Amino acid sequence: MPFHRADGTSQPHRRLTLDWKDVGFRVALPVLAMMFALLIGAAMLVLLKANAFHAYAALVAGVFGNVYGFTQSLVKATPLLLVGLGICISFRASVINIGGEGQIIAGALLATWFSLAFRTWPGWLLLPATMTMGFLGGAAWGFVPGILKARLNVNEILSTVMMNAIGIQLMNFLLRGPLIDPAGVRAGTFLPQSERLPEQVWLPRLVPQTLLHAGAIIAVVLAVAVYIFLWRTTIGYRIRAVGLNREASRYAGINVPIYQTLSLTLAGGFAGLAGVIEVIGVQHRLLEGITSGYGFSGIVAALFGGLHPLGAIPASWLFGSLLVGADKMQRAVQVPSALIDTVLGLVVMFVVGSALLSRRWVARRALAAPRNEGGQP
């Protein structure tokens, strides 16, 4: 992956030579971290008196054993990838966005309201408009902590967490009041869910008899778009520059607060998109459990993919598979799927913990490299 190091070097032709040792090392580290976490998971399984081998076998079989399981892993990977793309943007700007949950909700809420309010519109107009609303809802939820950080130096980690809590309460309120399904009210069940969305905004299903929807394709296309945005446009370059060295960027004339706000707004937008796509792709209505913790597990996927939009594609599929397999494992060996949540937490810690090894590796290779490589013979 030459793009990790090619920036700013004076020899563009070096981009073409893939440094396989470097690629191998960068891929090996997260894989090792994952294996280590799974090993600890196995130890916990043994302590819980379950057969670790059977458990993991059930997990794998749950994903690869049949078409439904496999498509389901892609269904779960879609919101993870979308949230992860936003995380790539904000973390690259050194802005830590923990607000994925609230942003997913904000996007889903605005989009749900919009498509119900304008349900008479034709699909070619309503579908893109609804998705835009989802993006905007999430973006607004990201913009608030962004502007608070830029203008008033409010720690974004804390404000995004608060925005999560506010988003959840707002959804609880709206799904029990203004947005509640009138059918549920008439039937007297008062289920906290929205009315079913108009059919013209439903995303087409890709495989019959499964939940796999076109959102998966949208997410992959957007991953490529985010890659181009971050590495091939001026704005993307500035976002990364701000993340690498705030002070240097400021001296170089980059308006740091604007790019921090922008990165958090975009991150919120992608999470909001995850929210609306989950609504129009899977359930076709807004339910309370819309986020399923994707706001947090999307961070894991992005980190695992090296905060690279293209790396986030396989990473989110991997974690989507883990989530699907965890349910199968729960049924097979009666160990709660929360075990996989625990393993995910360990993966995060081990991946960021291994960054030190990665830094030392880069330093050692820089020392070992011949002197004339820097363009100054």
Place this chain on the structure above:
Amino acid sequence: MTETTFFTVPVAVGILSSAVRLATPYLFAAVGEAIAQSSGVLNLGVDGIMLLGAYASFFVMLSTGSLYLSVLAAMGVGLAMGLLMSLISVTLKAEQGISGIGLYMFGLGLSSLLFKVTVGTVKTVTGFPPVVIPILGDIPILGKILFQHSLPVYAAFLVVPLAWWFLDKTTWGLKIRAVGHNPAAADSLGVSVDCVRYASVCLGAVLAGLAGASLSLAMVNLFQENLTAGMGFIAVALVYFGGWRPAAIMGGALLFSFMNALQLWMQVLAVKIPSDIAVMLPYLLTIAALALAPNLTRQPIALNKPFERGEH
């Protein structure tokens, strides 16, 4: 229920008494976090530690019936989580914000896993009984608000002056603050940066474990999945709000729990505000407080920065 009956003396006393009681877990957790942050480590995993502490103390209480063992269990779990956090963010010098999120996810997952395996259904335990302090507890209004609580509540308010004394008046506290403000200088004077950070993070984590125990044994007397519902993150916010000073953190915690108590009592008395909107109030208040936080100059300069010798 009209507004005139809402503001009666018994209701006001009830709200204030609840506010004091509800501040307990925030006090333990936020003061602990302030100690960790003073040494330069941002531990975002407080919520996860609280959850595991709450679970551990609840489970030990359920199986042994001993309050002392339960509290000990919560402290032990806190220590273990503190060591894990230190290992990742001090020894391995990881980005602290993210490793803290990992620790949170780990604690959230593990506590619900263990709860499902070992308990499974909702069970209650007999927690700490209220202790009326002699003489002081008999003061008409003040006594009811301040001196008729359970032991952990008093302990939490005792931790505040202790933490102030520890951080501001002892050599250990000086070392912690030195490491948090200028680790390179502290290192050159022979203070082991890693050692001080390990100790501070672990002390903070033990307090977070106690925060969890106070929640499950003195507040709700039960455990359920995600019992804390983000209280640990509020505690971290309170540290910023209080500018790393225990007394100001206590002020923030009381303000936050007052809003919470007010909101709870408004629900009880059916005041005409949607409860979901009222629940938002404390969070909105926290954001506003963070935006207007008076004094950020006390922020440990090396906060969130791993220390490596030879780096400046």
